[in-house]
Amino acid sequence: MTSSTAAKKNFMTSGLVSNLEEVLLRRKKNDDESAEVASSTPADGAEFNSNEDSIKPVVLVTNGDGIESPGLTCLVEALVREGLYSVNVCAPQSDKSLSGHSVTLRETVSVSPAEINGATAYEASGTTVDCVSLGLSGALFSSTKPLLVISGINKGTSCGHHMLYSSVAAGAREALISGVPSISISLNWKKDESQESDFKDAVTVCLPLLNAALKDIEKGQFPEGLSFNIEVPSSPSTNKGFKLTKQSLWRSTPSWQAISSNRHPAAGRFMSNQQVLGMQLAQLSRDASAAGAARKLTTQRKNIEIVESVGVAGKSNSNNSSRYFRLEFQDKELEDLDDDLDIRALENGYVAVTPLSISPLVEMNIQSAALDWISRALPAEQ
Secondary structure, eight states, X not given: OOXXXXXXXXOOOTTHHHHHHHXXXXXXXXXXXXXXXXXXXXXXXXXXXXXXXXXXXXXXXXXXXXXXXXXXXXXXXXXXXXXXXXXXXXXXXSOOTXXXXXOOOSSOOOEEEEOOTTSEEEEESSOHHHHHHHHHXXXXXXXXXXXXXXXXXXXXOOOTTHXXXXXXXXXXXXXXXXXXXXXXXXEOOOTTTOOTHHHHHHHHHHHHHHHHHHHHHHTTOSOTTOEEEEEEOSSGGGOXXXXXXXXXXXXXXXXXXXXXXXXXXXXXXXXXXHHHHHHHHHHHHHHHHHHHHHHHHHHHOTTOOOOOOOOGGGOOGGGOOOOEEEEEEEOOOOOSOOTTBHHHHHHTTOEEEEEEOSOGGGHHHHHHHHHHHHHHHSOOOO
């Protein structure tokens, strides 16, 4: 099958990853030879080597699972090992999964250095979108604007309508809004089946595509106005190849589980200790304010001998009965889905690559532009 035929069928064969790695190795060999020629000039060569890190293209990495997640760690370590990029990291200090495109307003976001060998890394108290926005603002990193923002690797799929909930997809979307090319990556994590080593395999699968993207961005050959969402199957090392897909309408079914009132103390387990403490302090503050207002009213109106205490917002505490619910998502059967949709391709063992845009005006050209670039980045077998 010729490469053009394979492209028309919107299908990438299983050997493309290794093929692309060979291409990239040849490119790297040529780059190394060029570097040796440059180093033969003593003065200029010495100056070049001393500024080596400053001339490398910058990559900004974030995620939705938190700074300590294995998906982020494996991805950053692999990018550092490549030695081709200056790697900046700004990620949430805690799990922000399913926070969507939320940002932090009217609150201070704290930022602290994080230890990731070979990278300049920070953890932030805000959301994934906060991290990307801060990382691109110039207020955090002294380096130049990154060529590419990579968000991931997420623990769990972000297919279909889950892209609207997904914080890892939102991180890539925020970069695209800011005019920076971006790629989000998710691993189809299967409970009781997947293991942390799968993240390393997922990086191995995706790294050639990331390298190709950076090379083409530098040359101005990367599709403008597009972000790519990569979904890696649950067994990355045995994937069937890359497949260009479209975003489906699939989503898991939301299910709200009621927590009985007699389990009220246990309901606190579903909130963080900070949340519980904050609610308690807020309640104490409101009670103190109400008591203070009552004392002030007594002082101002000497003729009133008794001031009746009122509950918060005028409601009697005896009538205040709270109910507790917990949201869970249940898997939904894949019925009558086309093979070129993201979730179907993923479940069939392919690495699903879905082009996304923030402008509805270019929707008709998305697949064409994406297909052209994928065909160049992942050359078909001869």
